[in-house]
Amino acid sequence: MTGEGASRFSYGKILVIGSGFFALMLVWTVYNTYMPLILGEFISSSAIRGAIMGLDNLLAILLIPVIGAWSDRVQTRLGQRLPFIIVGMPLAALFFILLPFGTAALWILLALDVVFLLAMTLYRAPVIALMPDHTPPEKRSSANGVINLMGGIGAIIALFGLAQLFDVNQSLPFIIAGGLMLLAFILLFFTVDRNPPYAAQTAKDNDEVMAVQSAREGFKQILQPEHRGKLLILIAIFIYFIGYTGVEAQFSIYATEHLGASGSEAGLTLGFFSLAFVLFALPAGLIGNKLGKTGTMMIGLLTAPVLFLLIPFFESLLVIKILLFIVGLAWALVNVQAYPLVADLGGLTKIGLFTGLYYLFSMASAIVAPALLGLFMDVLGYPSLFIAAAITFVIAYFFLREGQRRLQSQE
CATH class of the missing domain: 1.20.1250.20 (MFS general substrate transporter like domains)
Structure with a gap:
């Protein structure tokens, strides 16, 4: 045409x-x-x-x-x-x-x-x-x-x-x-x-094309002392994506091999997480406009671990669906704000550079996450999937908070 x-x-x-x-x-x-x-x-x-x-x-x-x-x-x-x-x-x-x-x-x-x-x-x-x-x-x-x-x-x-x-x-x-x-x-x-x-x-x-360019151009800049706050925010994104991606990749194993659910039930249960994110994405953006991007992300990063830690105590798929749905709401608070926050770090002249860094850090975490959380499951048992995911969110919270503190101190 x-x-x-x-x-x-x-x-x-x-x-x-x-x-x-x-x-x-x-x-x-x-x-x-x-x-x-x-x-x-x-x-x-x-x-x-x-x-x-x-x-x-x-x-x-x-x-x-x-x-x-x-x-x-x-x-x-x-x-x-x-x-x-x-x-x-x-x-x-x-x-x-x-x-x-x-x-x-x-x-x-x-x-x-x-x-x-x-x-x-x-x-x-x-x-x-x-x-x-x-x-x-x-x-x-x-x-x-x-x-x-x-x-x-x-x-x-x-x-x-x-x-x-x-x-x-x-x-x-x-x-x-x-x-x-x-x-x-x-x-x-x-x-x-x-x-x-x-x-x-x-x-x-093209955001994903920028990622490889940012790997070469951005790291030298982001490692400079004056950019330490920005680096800490990117590390926070890397860490919490480990928890998110690990749960996404390993949940079907947890549901079928630990809870005895069927493959269909495992997929349907995980679907409540995705459904919540889709339904809450727009409200999460509005909340971010009201409370600020970092503050909204911190609420999500502290809410999700509490829910993750509750999941191993229940074998009822109905209860787990409800918990995952609420986790999806918390994840929306985090993920909807993340890219705009990183883009803001670049100002008017370096949006492309920080867009690439965002993609690079989030995709890099997805390489190690399924194997890392799977290792926890192998060594410590299936419920450790959610314990490990909760830990990543809490650690990411402290990195994000410290990164924001450093940025504010530079203003």
Whole structure:
């Protein structure tokens, strides 16, 4: 679709472009929930399963910025992004569908997994870049809201819809999610402009591409004594993301192997956490405007650990659903404020630099989190998953508070 008329901004087009992020979140949610259970057919250690689950984030840090930058520079008759999407999305969908059928041997399962992860990495940055490619800068905040809403819907469908099918046949969530990804690919192929009007501006605005640049440029600056407060805030984000990502990756193991829940019940229970975050994201932003970003984050960082510590005392899934729902509310208080807070640290001239650092610190924690909290579970028992997560939130609270104190003392 080319021409002046096709290039004009429309929320309808943004909604279709959001289907790419919808498919991304749908597939990742199914993967994070049920891949640990499939790996459990071969591997009993939660730590080893967690290490495998962290592989996607390692690939993300290593390859996504490279691929994103590549897609900024390449010029083809299909445009900049579509060549990567055409290869990555169908390949990712196919190998995602094949994952639950690869249980004949561990090496087959791992081989399928690696190809799937590489394919997801290939298309992730280009599909995220489609929104700013088609959106003028003054409309990107609202367009990004549409994109994130689509992603939240994908996660909820995975946990409340597809989760119910896992007990019927463990391959069904993978088949349906993969099929929806293929459908999203078809929609994108016939909708996105081959030469979108704002693509030239997107290269310097792509957040995930900035991460690798920030790793080189930002660390030298952030380690200087005058930036110590900012560094402490970034460390706080790294630490609490360990707790969040670890629980997300290991909860299905806790629910099935410790509580005796079915795979479907595990996914549905975790869904209450995601549902709370989606419902409370906007109110959390308004609360942040009232109380300040740091103060709102501190409330969440102190509330979530109390709830985490309560969960091991209950075996009732209904009670755990309620507790996880409230944890989701607390997580919204933390996560909704985090990126705007870090962006503010950069001022008007270094927003891109600190955006990249935010992505880098949060993605780096997701590499170690599943294995680290899995190790706690292996050594200290399944309930230690929530104890360890609570500890990370409390530690992050003190880092955040000290970072904010240092920043205020410099003013």
